[in-house]
Amino acid sequence: xxxxxxxxxxxxxxxxxxxxxxxxxxxxxxxxxxxxxxxxxxxxxxxxxxxxxxxxxxxxxxxxxxxxxxxxxxxxxxxxxxxxxxxxxxxxxxxxxxxxxxxxxxxxxxxxxxxxxxxxxxxxxxxxxxxxxxxxxxxxxxxxxxxxxxxxxxxxxxxxxxxxxxxxxxxxxxxxxxxxxxxxxxxxxxxxxxxxxxxxxxxxxxxxxxxxxxxxxxxxxxxxxxxxxxxxxxxxxxxxxxxxxxxxxxxxxxxxxxxxxxxxxxxxxxxxxxxxxxxxxxxxxxxxxxxxxxxxxxxxxxxxxxxxxxxxxxxxxxxxxxxxxxxxxxxxxxxxxxxxxxxxxxxxxxxxxxxxxxxxxxxxxxxxxxxxxxxxxxxxxxxxxxxxxxxxxxxxxxxxxxxxxxxxxxxxxxxxxxxxxxxxxxxxxxxxxxxxxxxxxxxxxxxxxxxxxxxxxxxxxxxxxxxxxxxxxxxxxxxx
Ligand SMILES: [Zn+2]
Numbered sequence: 001x002x003x004x005x006x007x008x009x010x011x012x013x014x015x016x017x018x019x020x021x022x023x024x025x026x027x028x029x030x031x032x033x034x035x036x037x038x039x040x041x042x043x044x045x046x047x048x049x050x051x052x053x054x055x056x057x058x059x060x061x062x063x064x065x066x067x068x069x070x071x072x073x074x075x076x077x078x079x080x081x082x083x084x085x086x087x088x089x090x091x092x093x094x095x096x097x098x099x100x101x102x103x104x105x106x107x108x109x110x111x112x113x114x115x116x117x118x119x120x121x122x123x124x125x126x127x128x129x130x131x132x133x134x135x136x137x138x139x140x141x142x143x144x145x146x147x148x149x150x151x152x153x154x155x156x157x158x159x160x161x162x163x164x165x166x167x168x169x170x171x172x173x174x175x176x177x178x179x180x181x182x183x184x185x186x187x188x189x190x191x192x193x194x195x196x197x198x199x200x201x202x203x204x205x206x207x208x209x210x211x212x213x214x215x216x217x218x219x220x221x222x223x224x225x226x227x228x229x230x231x232x233x234x235x236x237x238x239x240x241x242x243x244x245x246x247x248x249x250x251x252x253x254x255x256x257x258x259x260x261x262x263x264x265x266x267x268x269x270x271x272x273x274x275x276x277x278x279x280x281x282x283x284x285x286x287x288x289x290x291x292x293x294x295x296x297x298x299x300x301x302x303x304x305x306x307x308x309x310x311x312x313x314x315x316x317x318x319x320x321x322x323x324x325x326x327x328x329x330x331x332x333x334x335x336x337x338x339x340x341x342x343x344x345x346x347x348x349x350x351x352x353x354x355x356x357x358x359x360x361x362x363x364x365x366x367x368x369x370x371x372x373x374x375x376x377x378x379x380x381x382x383x384x385x386x387x388x389x390x391x392x393x394x395x396x397x398x399x400x401x402x403x404x405x406x407x408x409x410x411x412x413x414x415x416x417x418x419x420x421x422x423x424x425x426x427x428x429x430x431x432x433x434x435x436x437x438x439x440x441x442x443x444x445x446x447x448x449x450x451x452x453x454x455x456x457x458x459x460x461x462x463x464x465x466x467x468x469x470x471x472x473x474x475x476x477x478x479x480x
Pocket of ligand 1: 268269270271320321322
């Protein structure tokens with residue numbers, strides 16, 4: 001029985017291509033608006049494909065077979081469980097690939113019109129490339145199976161590696177981009193960029209590099225902007241040309257700077273290391289408030305306090321005991337990561353610093369995440385807490401927030417995934433207080449971070465919106 005892959009629908013050369021396991025249909029809309037369906041001329045290809053599966057390149061997993069054969073010149077096809085690979089051309093020419101051998105733990109990585117790349121070994125020590133014009137097999141320098149690679153294009157494989165940088169407080173890590181050129185079997189450093197504190201949220205790896213024809217573009221941060229840069233060569237050097245293509249402004253760098261500390265957490269008694277940390281803090285530029293210094297002192301105090309809290313929690317989470325001979329028990333080291341996610345100035349008066357904390361507490365388990373906000377009045381330099389903003393009673397506060405949570409559960413969570421709505425309200429009402437509620441004040445609304453009984457389990461708390469109208473009876477953040 002044939003099963004069909006309906007998920008591939010490609011718009012190519014003005015027509016729609018619907019790809020099946022054993023054929024491809026071309027759907028055209030004629031000038032007369034008549035809808036015409038015909039089969040693509042791939043009989044020879046599909047005849048040789050038989051019950052093998054077409055493996056598409058990483059560049060675009062959902063291209064039609066016609067486009068793949070036009071652009072790459074062949075398709076890779078594999079038997080079940082990718083045991084054997086063959087190259088098949090449009091005219092039905094089949095080329096065996098004995099080099100790709102699953103019994104030697106080879107795993108296909110990617111392919112294009114110039115080469116086929118695969119990992120060698122289970123945990124792998126090398127990555128190899130079959131150069132198609134000669135079918136010779138080469139080991140790709142400087143990359144291992146764990147290296148982040150971008151989709152291969154025109155015989156160029158771009159890879160990324162990052163290295164920690166020591167104590168230059170403005171650089172967290174160095175990013176190095178390599179390019180492997182299939183034809184010359186050599187690689188070169190394409191570009192190096194620096195990951196700076198305050199930009200964690202903005203400089204993710206994966207979509208930060210783009211090959212367009214002969215040009216390669218990379219995302220980097222310049223001043224307070226995240227931008228696309230073109231990689232240019234000048235003799236042996238590469239340089240990044242600012243194309244003035246701003247993607248977004250990074251507010252933490254617009255309103256100030258971000259510094260960091262990193263290091264190890266050790267038991268205060270026996271000095272044994274139980275964790276590592278990376279922690280950022282924000283420093284406000286003086287031009288935004290005459291109380292900038294007070295605000296910065298408070299931000300640093302919060303930083304110091306959060307560190308001592310992490311040491312305390314870490315000792316508990318790691319079940320650390322000050323035993324002399326505990327070296328033989330392998331301790332799983334905790335990881336604490338705090339980044340400045342965003343900074344905003346609301347209504348020209350309130351500085352909101354959004355922090356994100358992640359804790360890796362157990363091997364193989366995703367980190368716990370916990371976001372919080374530090375809010376300041378730029379006119380007085382004072383830190384603001386919920387009680388400075390909400391002037392009603394404790395009961396009124398509980399009711400407003402619990403109603404918002406109930407409302408969220410009713411609207412956003414399917415009935416069979418949540419508990420009884422009145423119980424959700426009741427539980428929230430009892431658990432929440434002005435003192436401890438985790439609220440983030442945004443320009444147009446307030447967010448309460450909440451995970452509690454009746455709501456489905458989630459690694460992150462739910463972010464539930466409350467309008468300023470509901471919370472304060474006002475249109476925006478305003479304090480009497
Ligand atoms: Zn100890």
